[in-house]
Amino acid sequence: MIKVNSTTRKILIPLFSILAGFLVGAIIMLFYSYNPLQAYGSMIQGSLGSSVSIGETLRQATPLIFTALGFSVANSAGFFNIGLSGQALAGWVASIWVALAFPNLPTFVLLPLAIIAGALAGAIMGAIPGFLRAFFGTSEVIVTIMLNYVALYLSTYLMQDVMPAHFRTSQDATKMISHHATLHVDWLSHMFGDSRVHFGLFLALIALVVVWVIMKKTTLGFEIRSVGLNPFASEYAGMSSKKTIIMSMVISGTLAGLGGVMEGLGTYQNFFIQTASMSIGFDGMAVSLLGGGSSLGILLSALLFSILQIGGLGMQTGAGVPFEIVSIVTASIIFFVGIDYVISKLFKNKDNANKELPKTPIAKEVVTEEKDAQEGGRL
Amino acid sequence: MNWVSIVAIIISSTLVYSTPLIFTALGGTFSERGGIVNVGLEGIMVMGAFSSVVFNLTFAGSLGKATPWIAALVGGVVGVIFSLLHAVATINFRADHIISGTVMNLMAPALGVFLVKAMYAKGQTDNIEQNFGYFSFPGLSKIPVLGPIFFKDTSLMAYVAILVAVFAWWLMFKTKFGLRLRSVGENPQAADTLGINVYGYRYAGVLISGFLGGIGGAVFAQSISGNFSVGTIVGQGFISMAAMIFGKWNPIGAMGAALFFGFAQSLSIIGGQLPGINKIPSVYLLIAPYILTILVLVFFLGKATAPKADGTNYIKSK
CATH class of the missing domain: 1.10.3470 (ABC transporter involved in vitamin B12 uptake, BtuC)
Incomplete structure (x- = not known):
């Protein structure tokens, strides 16, 4: 568990999700004996390598x-x-x-x-x-x-x-x-x-x-x-x-x-x-x-x-990896963003380590029992 | 064309598409009755379609006529595995149900096509040789008028589906399991205080939806499309979700709505052969299920019919 302040945590969660998403993509590529480093390399090359x-x-x-x-x-x-x-x-x-x-x-x-x-x-x-x-x-x-x-x-x-x-x-x-x-x-x-x-x-x-x-x-x-x-x-x-x-x-x-x-x-x-x-x-x-x-x-x-999508085309020609890996990576990133509750457990708040974390605005999902009872249901 | 054969065409294609x-x-009814919204049905169908086609292509030689049936079960099992993702995310990890479901919908076609490319080195599979085909009930198909309409050259799987629907209704409304499943979807708090394992029942609901959704995708691939590509499942999962809502989260209602949507879909495909229907632009038949769903939601259902705790995460107090 890493202690950080809340602003840093706001940045760390998406960064962690991105890394984890790329990792999922890499594991799938390894499993089907593609080279993930070469693939991601040609992805960068294909999206940022030239002015076109x-x-x-x-x-x-x-x-x-x-x-x-x-x-x-x-x-x-x-x-x-x-x-x-x-x-x-x-x-x-x-x-x-x-x-x-x-x-x-x-x-x-x-x-x-x-x-x-x-x-x-x-x-x-x-x-x-x-x-x-x-x-x-x-x-x-x-x-x-x-x-x-x-x-x-x-x-x-x-x-x-x-x-x-x-x-x-x-x-x-x-x-x-x-x-x-x-x-x-x-x-x-x-x-x-x-x-x-x-x-x-x-x-x-x-x-x-x-x-x-x-x-x-x-x-x-x-x-x-x-x-x-x-x-x-x-x-x-x-x-x-x-x-x-x-x-x-x-x-x-x-x-x-x-x-x-x-x-x-x-x-x-x-x-x-x-x-x-x-x-x-x-x-x-x-x-x-x-x-x-x-x-x-x-x-x-x-x-x-955009780097993923344009680079994905370069990856297909450059490293022979099917373009669909881009969507897999994308979906994985969103999956990790979606389970931010678990990921945020990795990064505790420095200032108030014991308090429950404030939820990000995505969060209409956590309807706690008290809230439901007091408001008499949802709109 | 006499009217018996016209009706027979309509009925049999309705059954196939339904x-x-x-x-x-x-x-969908099982997942949502347990309180987990499942917009990922589309993705589950994709995985079911993909795995059944791969199984069918691999084992058609040795299993013969039984292949599509076993492949449908394989599709169901893969659907269960895939829906585990949704179950873990929404039940244990408190993810938003819509986000998690959307992730499944984004993931499944990409994963399916990626695996097809990795296995066959091309974007879509070959056509399967063993499909569900048409079935004539021995004896029953000889009945005058009714025989040719309902029992001759028809889809056996459709009758299986109708039986499954009746069984699902019995399971949901007449058994202890169903009562408990519904209770965790209506009021997980109360269910928990009575000692019902909320997480366990919610898992059961999602995994059953994975199994049935996987079978649904497998049936589609092996009776309608005949192969797997990125365009195999486009919207059937969402129409099924619409059917579930149209059927008021009741298995029999969902079946009725699915038959109706299947009828609308088949009309848009066979409409050209039918006198009268072929004058209507097919776009109206194509969009009918979607418009109807919206109208039904607006005028007949309101917000009260969905299970009360549908779409909310249950956080067990310590």
């Missing part, structure tokens, strides 16, 4: 920052938004649709319009579970999971049967958007060896700051955090928990929708048929959990996940 |  790969890593991190922020806002209000991928998909389709519908508008009109369309689509997808939770008490976990599939099938249907035929090049993909709607900027791509890194990166950084300000410096942010900590006390103090719940999901959906916009207007420049829920949804959730929901934490863990 | 959902949804 650094550009691709930054590009990969961009949507993750948005979806992770989306998850963290909802999570602050005590909400588990598993619908990030559906909300991102809605944002992707909507932004591409607008971009294809008005290809000749000037950039300063079309680009914001397409981005706002995507954000709105995400917001609507997020508002549905928020509304149902606020007024009917329906579990947002189930509703968002179900809506992910609705979004998945609807996106294909919208593209194949509802969009005008001249938007498509085939039944599987739309045309490329015009240069008036793209987030791609030449100087940035050139700086990173003609990679697909795009202007959205700066939007993501702005979003990190804006969300931090909203959550920490505004009344709305205070209400969201307060409802997340104790909906009954917040209601008693005169806050409308219904309004706050819906607002938090609208913000969350907006951010996830923007994540989809980044993929649409930035990375791919078109929409093509998706056969499974978008990975930036679940990855964003993982990024947010690892980053402890804070803006700085999200930035760092989004970069780590 | 079977994996029935098994998995039944698994």
